[in-house]
Amino acid sequence: MIHIVFNQVEVELMQEVTALDPSLQGSVIQIRDDFAVGPLAALDTAEGWQERLNWWQTLSEGSPYQMEAGGDFDDRKTVAAIKAQLTADPEEVVWIWMGQNQHDVTGYYWLVPQLKEFQGRIMVLYLNNLPFINEKGQIFYPSWLWEIRPSEFLKARKLARPVTLSEFEIDPDEWNKLVQENAVVRILEGGKKIAGRDVSFYDEEILKNITGEWQKATRVLSNTLNRMKIKTGDLFIMWRLKELIQAGKVSAEGAVDKDWKSFDVRLAGRNEPQEVPEAEL
Known part of the structure; x- marks a missing residue:
């Protein structure tokens, strides 16, 4: 089993979750890019991908995350490794974990079209408008996976379902719309609807x-x-x-x-x- 998350803090979180439930044992992999901001044009080409890395490098100057020229991460290689593992082991499955936020949803839209050939083995858990219990025993509706206690995921796991054939057909169209629009900022308007906003949005x-x-x-x-x-x-x-x-x-x-x-x-x-x-x- 391969668990995919979209935030660094959630890698350790999912490792804690899988330790609580042996049936969830497997590797935890992060898609590192934040596709909710920045250029998306031509990411299927070397030039388009490099343009995006150059944009991130500009933002990272003077930051604690200073990137080297050309970037220091490549989610394309991560996906290639996942696909190789799925090809090598016909029993292997992927679980994509998403919170109700634009970061996770845009990451999902970028990822899913690349896994279409494995339809039936790609599961998704979108924790959209679902109530959870916090440390004080109160009900709340999290937007991010890291807001949820590890023990609460044991109930959420029951919601895992295969990405449908229809979703494999429709969701790439949603991604293509985002690429064509190429807004600098993207927000989640509800469900899985992503809307572009101006660079000055924040x-x-x-x-x-x-x-x-x-x-x-x-x-x-x-x-x-x-x-x-x-x-x-x-x-x-x-x-x-x-x-x-x-x-x-x-x-x-x-x-x-x-x-x-x-x-x-x-x-x-x-x-x-x-x-x-x-x-x-």
Whole structure:
């Protein structure tokens, strides 16, 4: 059995889950890319894939996740390894675990068309609008798998079902629509419906957490990530913060281009000159 998840924190989570139920024993594999943001055009070509990696590299500059030129991950190789394992072992099956969020759903849309030849052996568990019990014994509706206690997955496993032949026909069309639209931001509107949004979609959320007083950029990042309802990753939020600085909507003090901890921000319009990035000095 191969379990597929879409977030790093969920790899360890699923390992805990499989330890609780021997019938779920198997490897846990992560699809690492976040297809809810960034360019999607021509990802079936080397040039298109490289363009996406270059985009991620730009966002990673100065971050704790600094990528080398050309990128340091390739989900295509991950999928190729999964397909090779399915081919080598006719009894092997895949379980795709999805939370109710755009990150997991767009990852699913990218992944599923590549597994069509194994129809009947690809299972999906989409925890969409399902109630769970939290640590306080309260009912809640999680958006992400990592919000769920490992023991609660033992009930959820009963919902696993094969990806249908119809889904293998229709879901690739949904992915192709996203590729053609090629929006920079994608959100989940309900069910498995993904809608494109402008690159500035999260800017308002960032600006809500910036005041007229200087504060660390990392504090703005943390507050934004914790308070926003429709979540995205820290790389994208910090990139947009830097874009707001470039646009003159946010003032910066310190070395913006060095690392995330090296500059402070506040709302623009306080009559102080904006600091010049260290690279330009």
